[in-house]
Amino acid sequence: MIWQQFVSLAGSYPLALxxxxxxxxxxxxxxxxxxxxxxxxxxxxxGGNRLMAGVIGAWVDLIRGTPFLVQIxxxxxxxxxxxxxxxxxxxxxxxxxxxxxCFICEIVAAGIRSVPTGQVEAALASGLSRLQRMRQVxxxxxMRIVLPPLVGQYVLLIKDSSVVSAxxxxxxxxxxxxxxxxxxxxxxxxxxxxxxxxxxxxxxxxLARRLxxxxxxxxxxxxx
Amino acid sequence: xxxxxxFRTIVExxxxxxxxxxxxVWLSALSFLGALAVGIVLCAMNLQRGWxxxxxxxxxxxxxxxxxxxxxxxxxxxxxxxxxxxxxxxVVGILALSLNSGAYVAxxxxxxxxxxxxxxxxxxxxxxxxxxxxxxxVILPQAFKVTIPPLLGQAIVLVKDxxxxxxxxxxxxxxxxxxxxxxxxxxxxxxxxxxAFYLLLYYCLKGLAALSARWLGTAGARL
Numbered sequence: 001m002i003w004q005q006f007v008s009l010a011g012s013y014p015l016a017l018x019x020x021x022x023x024x025x026x027x028x029x030x031x032x033x034x035x036x037x038x039x040x041x042x043x044x045x046x047g048g049n050r051l052m053a054g055v056i057g058a059w060v061d062l063i064r065g066t067p068f069l070v071q072i073x074x075x076x077x078x079x080x081x082x083x084x085x086x087x088x089x090x091x092x093x094x095x096x097x098x099x100x101x102c103f104i105c106e107i108v109a110a111g112i113r114s115v116p117t118g119q120v121e122a123a124l125a126s127g128l129s130r131l132q133r134m135r136q137v138x139x140x141x142x143m144r145i146v147l148p149p150l151v152g153q154y155v156l157l158i159k160d161s162s163v164v165s166a167x168x169x170x171x172x173x174x175x176x177x178x179x180x181x182x183x184x185x186x187x188x189x190x191x192x193x194x195x196x197x198x199x200x201x202x203x204x205x206x207l208a209r210r211l212x213x214x215x216x217x218x219x220x221x222x223x224x
Numbered sequence: 225x226x227x228x229x230x231f232r233t234i235v236e237x238x239x240x241x242x243x244x245x246x247x248x249v250w251l252s253a254l255s256f257l258g259a260l261a262v263g264i265v266l267c268a269m270n271l272q273r274g275w276x277x278x279x280x281x282x283x284x285x286x287x288x289x290x291x292x293x294x295x296x297x298x299x300x301x302x303x304x305x306x307x308x309x310x311x312x313x314x315v316v317g318i319l320a321l322s323l324n325s326g327a328y329v330a331x332x333x334x335x336x337x338x339x340x341x342x343x344x345x346x347x348x349x350x351x352x353x354x355x356x357x358x359x360x361x362v363i364l365p366q367a368f369k370v371t372i373p374p375l376l377g378q379a380i381v382l383v384k385d386x387x388x389x390x391x392x393x394x395x396x397x398x399x400x401x402x403x404x405x406x407x408x409x410x411x412x413x414x415x416x417x418x419x420a421f422y423l424l425l426y427y428c429l430k431g432l433a434a435l436s437a438r439w440l441g442t443a444g445a446r447l
Binding site: 068201 | 286287289290291292293294295296298299301302303304305306307384385386387388390391398401402405411412415416418419422423426427430
């Protein structure tokens with residue numbers, strides 16, 4: 001009985017690999033796009049323009065205040081009403097990128113605010129342009145604060161990508177759901193699904209922890 | 225465009241949304257209590273010196289944090305019947321949310337306890353307090369202050385996570401939206417309405433977190 005299940009499970013390994021590939025692809029694409037957009041939004045948010053900052057803040061609040069599942073449904077089912085036809089993959093990428101951008105925007109804004117104003121004033125006094133100021137003075141210092149939560153956010157993003165299985169994308173979670181219809185051993189099947197996510201996420205969690213303790217150590221030096 | 229947007233249908237389905245909202249609120253509240261219980265036990269295990277309790281607690285916390293809630297939910301939903309435990313979907317959902325959030329709550333409490341300056345612990349040891357006295361009179365009252373705002377942040381996450389229970393057909397708020405979307409082919413009406421309800425819950429909890437931070441005098445509670 002158990003043996004049969006193992007054979008049957010071993011038979012579905014190409015499906016599992018495809019699911020893992022889909023999870024990784026979704027995560028990587030939306031992670032890169034989300035980081036780029038998130039940094040841009042974070043910089044604009046802390047810039048002088050009140051109106052832009054307000055609009056971004058309101059949008060971030062809308063996204064943080066609603067479940068990701070609802071956001072996916074909204075994008076997948078409602079954008080077509082505006083004449084934008086989407087397949088499930090594109091809808092998933094849009095939803096995940098938007099989510100990542102919003103959270104990363106907040107992380108980046110917090111990092112930029114942590115840079116002492118004296119630094120910005122000194123850069124101004126040295127006659128650096130806006131772009132130079134950002135690129136050579138503010139961002140390098142902000143990165144120390146930004147990096148640990150940024151990596152933590154990537155872990156959340158990879159885990160959130162499992163929710164896109166609700167609109168029928170065959171990612172790792174969906175593969176588990178499909179396999180469990182054939183091999184009725186939910187404990188084993190979803191244990192293996194969990195192992196798949198663990199292999200991807202755990203190294204990132206360890207990295208975030210290391211970055212955090214390094215940040216703590218650096219802070220200690222400054223305070224002493 | 226949404227020229228056929230029907231407010232009338234939303235009003236017609238309002239009782240269903242109301243029921244969904246109430247279910248979401250109480251199942252989240254119950255799961256949060258469960259998460260607190262799980263979190264306190266895990267944190268107590270994690271702070272032990274000996275490895276016997278510490279290692280399993282750490283392993284559990286890492287396993288939960290490195291896997292998605294949806295996979296954990298399916299693990300219980302498809303796995304428990306295998307162990308002879310056939311529970312209603314609602315119970316499975318509350319169990320999954322409690323066990324998942326418990327791992328995060330454990331870390332929040334641990335951070336709160338570890339934030340107490342070492343000198344305080346040493347002073348209470350020097351005063352001859354027992355472990356229980358030290359915890360009850362010195363550490364926990366101070367840790368309590370630090371933990372409340374992030375715990376409320378976790379409550380916000382939990383309410384949003386509870387939307388996933390609609391995928392194992394628990395009749396909560398998101399399920400109500402799905403029903404309207406599929407019965408009447410009105411996804412815009414269904415999902416925009418539930419998004420508004422979730423935002424309502426979000427702003428309530430966020431306001432509560434801001435208030436608690438002011439009462440407790442803990443600055444820098446960012447949600």
